[in-house]
Amino acid sequence: MQHMEKEESTHPQWGRRTFITNVMKTAGIAALLKVPGLTIAAGKQPLPNTYTVKDVIDLILREIPNAPFPNTVDTLKNGNPDQKVTGIITTMFPTVKVIEEAVKRKANFIIAHEPTFYNHLDDKNWVPGSSVVKEKEALLNKYNIAVWRFHDYWHAYRPDGIGYGVLKQTGWLQYWKPGEVTVHIPARPLQAIASHLKRTLGIQQVRVLGNLAQSCSSVTFLPGAAGGQTQMRFAEQEKPDLLIVGELHEWETAEYIRDARQLGHKTALIVLGHSVSEEPGMYWLQEWLQPKITGITVTHIPSGNPFVWI
Template sequence: MNNLHSLLQSSAVSRRSFLSNTLKSAGSLALLGVNPSFAAGSAKQLTVQEIMDLILKEGGLTPLSDTVDTLKAGRADQVVTGIVTTMFPTITIIEEAAKRKANFIIAHEPSFYNHKDDPAWVPNNMVVKQKQQLLEKHKIAIWRFHDYCHSMKPDAVSYGVAKKANWLSYYKTGERMLTIPALSLKQLVQHLKTSLGIGHVRVIGNLDQSCSRIALLPGAWGGPRQVSTVESEKPDVLIVGELSEWETAEYIRDSRLMGSKIALIVLGHAVSEEPGMEWFAEWLQPKLTGIKVTHLASGDPFIWM
């Protein structure tokens, strides 16, 4: 009888010890930011559509009826194994995503070389066909995240650029103007090259002139908005991603010849907005369990000679 009593006591202690250790393990996982159910291999699988819906919900974004932000490849119902964010979904990016077992690319800019991603933009385009075949081979979906990206509060691109340039303390959501401590144009150019990781920029202006009021317009805003910003805001320097040389650049040149001290810095389209998609990956990762989000920079397509 005493042996039976001892056995029951031992069993009870073992059960209590097991429960205590289980709870401690779960608590430790929680402290580490790991979902215990995921650690046990039971994380919910998400489809491309479910992730797109989650982004809109978490970003407080209203679905748009007229937008370029549509699926360019793949299926909405395919289960996502990994996510890559980037500016342009180049062949290099697609192949690297495949190596990483990531079958969902979220790209800020077009996949097929025109704003609406019309594959028949140039008839019988063999590069488009080969790219489509590569995407099909790896079963990779591409979603363009452009209009929604700029609709976030804050705008993911301008916020990402300000963050990477260490200008967040001067940044205000929804505003294109920043006032920073005065730097010479040369110092400002060097700061942007270093902080944003850009090899070369194009500049119009006196490298010794002082710059404090900055109009920050990464990407391709177009001549009318670039010029109207200068006219209305009177910045010391206009910073853009790209421009039409026969529009904004000539306006800046003539403006200076007539006595203005406005300067211009052209960063390059891809590199000027890349920090936005990098920050978007940081924003998205904590909202997903069991799916890795990786930012891959598409980089500058040019070599400089």
């Protein structure tokens, strides 16, 4: 997983590859019961109606285990920590359209799960002299918009913020058992599961590898970009009826599943797309954060799928 390693968390414990694994190992039933109404830690007074970017970040980090991390990509990518917040936007990718919509909503703080400047570390010189990077930075500065990446910390939350949001959106949260990496749903044909995912996640099309009539019950769900090595490792260990991923390297996991099926193995594959596979986790962030913020509106704006099918 060469490229995906660059997208993985720089914090030693938390990255996409640990998505459901670490969550299910540590999240208990009590944690799930507390999720919808989590409040600021006992003994801490609510912040005033006026917040700076730093105030909001600190409020969030108080509820992340072991935060702040010594090494993380979750840093401020644009803006000033001391600027007053007029509104908060949650999203997957802080695209130009998301920025423009934030301006319309008079919101100046974007919390994004993925990079702003097209590489894991948000290195603006990753491609030297990039005109797109310069223009995007100028757009953010024009409207005084702060952007904070919320990747490592949201995966480190209990339960994993992305994983919980995705399972909640698909309606599969009821089948999730702490300690398990595979969700066991009522048996349904592969085609029916694909249709269910399209409908619940708002995806126009998905890619499928397998017999559409095949009955599937055990489902290993790895949204985002877990990488070929992790995806194949789960397929080997869990031997699920179905492996669902966000994105993949076609020369890795897709070829592995194709050969495996031709050799008599049963695991099918559904590829959702990176952004749409994790977006529900950032929508849940909006639900999670809004009750903790008074006087400031938190809005989720989906960055959506960058592709169209013709």
